[in-house]
Amino acid sequence: MLLVFIVVGLIPLYIFMYILLDNYEEKAVSSKFSQMQDQIIMLSNQIVPTGYLTLADVPEIDAEVNRIAEVFQGRILIVNSNLNIVEDTYGLYDDNKYLISKEVIQCFNGNISKVYDKENNYLILTHPITHTVDNQKTVVGAVVMNSSSKDIKSILLSLEQRAVIFSLALAIFIVLFAIIFSRKLTKPLTDIVSSIDRISEGVMDEGVSIKGYYEIEKISDSFNQMINRLQKIENSRQEFVSNVSHELKTPITSIKVLADSLLMQEDAPVELYREFMVDITEEIERESKIIDDLLALVKLNKTAGDMNISSVNINELLEQILKRLQPLAKKQNIEMIYESFRPVTADVDEVKLSLALTNLIENAIKYNVPDGWVRVSLNADHKYFYVKVSDSGIGIPEDALDLIFERFYRVDKARSRESGGTGLGLAITKSVIQMHRGAIKVHSVEGEGTTFNVRIPLNYIA
Structure with missing residues (x-):
């Protein structure tokens, strides 16, 4: 400069x-x-x-x-x-x-x-x-x-001498002005670099407040937003480590307690053995579900090259998903509503897309209110097909909307454990949709319900 x-x-x-x-x-x-x-x-x-x-x-x-x-x-x-x-x-x-x-x-x-x-x-x-x-x-x-x-x-010659003297004086002025102005111009950038260095050292509690020309202030604001988001992600990661440790340890602890109880009773009746074995089986299934979700997410993030693309009837796919989830909805007396505006056939990975849509609809059922409803609609244009999943459930707080797709993030931790949630479902869903070159958005009002809008291209582009 x-x-x-x-x-x-x-x-x-x-x-x-x-x-x-x-x-x-x-x-x-x-x-x-x-x-x-x-x-x-x-x-x-x-x-x-x-x-x-x-x-x-x-x-x-x-x-x-x-x-x-x-x-x-x-x-x-x-x-x-x-x-x-x-x-x-x-x-x-x-x-x-x-x-x-x-x-x-x-x-x-x-x-x-x-x-x-x-x-x-x-x-x-x-x-x-x-x-x-x-x-x-x-x-x-x-x-x-x-x-x-x-x-x-x-x-x-006289004019040349005067011009040289004038030029030298003006050149000195220009150099001094350039040094002062360039330092003033680059000082905000230097401050930002210093802040980045501090963050790279692990100091994320300090924000950046840099006053200068408009563009630098905008960079400062964007940088602060990035720091806040990184801090939230870091907090979420630390919370995940704590939660997943607890979640993985809890079933094992329960299994050990049940097994020790049986070992301590030499003449335990068969009914007690059966009851304890049922409890042990449930804990094993819970542990298995957590591990399966972890493996599924790791596999999805590892590569998108394993996509098995084929032409799939999206109407039939949604009907099958709703049919599988109908017993869960009946258990909570949730009304399932399906709206299809036109036949839709798209090039997708049927297994992965089925997993993503199942997570959305299953969450709409689990986090609903008694006697509530879940509405699933399908539409398309010449380029994309659209799936909307709406519910009358408990909703999502506004400050949590940007975090719900993060791994292991759970809005209501207690209710998530009761419903068997691991905090990985929406992360898996977003990964699958992005692998299909699609997008997902959420709108929610706490206490009124949530709506997820999914948009996926009809033709897959590798």
Whole structure:
């Protein structure tokens, strides 16, 4: 970020300086050529009427030519139509010398030549001398004017020095500003990194309160929500470890007590043996159910590659599930209602989906009120089929809605144990639905009932 600030600040500055200096030099040279041209035009207007190109001995013209050459710190050569040098302010050529050059030859064709020699610091302007007769211009001579460009070079060097000083000062300011601003900009991110490091060390009780620009505050809020959820999951995990230890230990303890009781009674009647064996069998079944649910969940989470996809009639699948659960509903006098809006056939793993839907409907029966009802509905569109399971049961507290799909989480622990629940049913259900690329949502009002909405694609996509 610091490098970005420096580059973004300095590169435009360098480009601006380059364009500014180059533009000044171009305009300064153009301006000097214009001044030279103006002087030559005025000089030409004096030369033609006096016959200077033939006489070459007019003191007034000589003085004016020398004055102009001195002003421009250069040299002036005047050539007549025969290319004979009429005047040379340097006095190097006499009247018998000729000046034959490309620029002079082109000048007699009416062309003006301008040459800027940067290395030797001078400008050369070759300009025709014209005589107008009957509105017709005739080139009768040429003026070759050399002028020093040291003044332009001197000013340009002065500007470059000032620009360098200004650039250095501005560069220092940009670097300092970039350092301060980048530190201020990244400080909230550094604080978040520090908080993440503390969490990675196991300190999850501290939240993050970072004030800054809007996006950082949003990250801070999301981070706090993540910490809270992780804390809830950790609490749930610890509670699960405690619960599952208790749940697994309780049947074994009961079996041991029953077995010890039988061993202590040498002449125990057969009826007592039978009663104790029934109790031992129930405890073994309870232990077996907990272990089966654990294994089922582990197997579901291990891989989704074992999906046995086939075309299944969802209407018939739900009817079979309801038929199996009917005795449980009758035991609690629960009315079972099934609504099918259309025939539905989908590509699913029948065994796994049956397990998930059975868990939902069984929970709706177990956690219902006496003389209550359970309504199961099936519908579909061109892409998904939808299963809704509603009940008139005890409902789920609002603060528990986000946790009910966590492993071993149970809203009413006492009632869950009485009903034989292990806290794994909804976790298994969610895993199965996600393996089918589906989704599950829950809506519940405590004391009024719960509704689970399941959406699964008709066509399975691996």
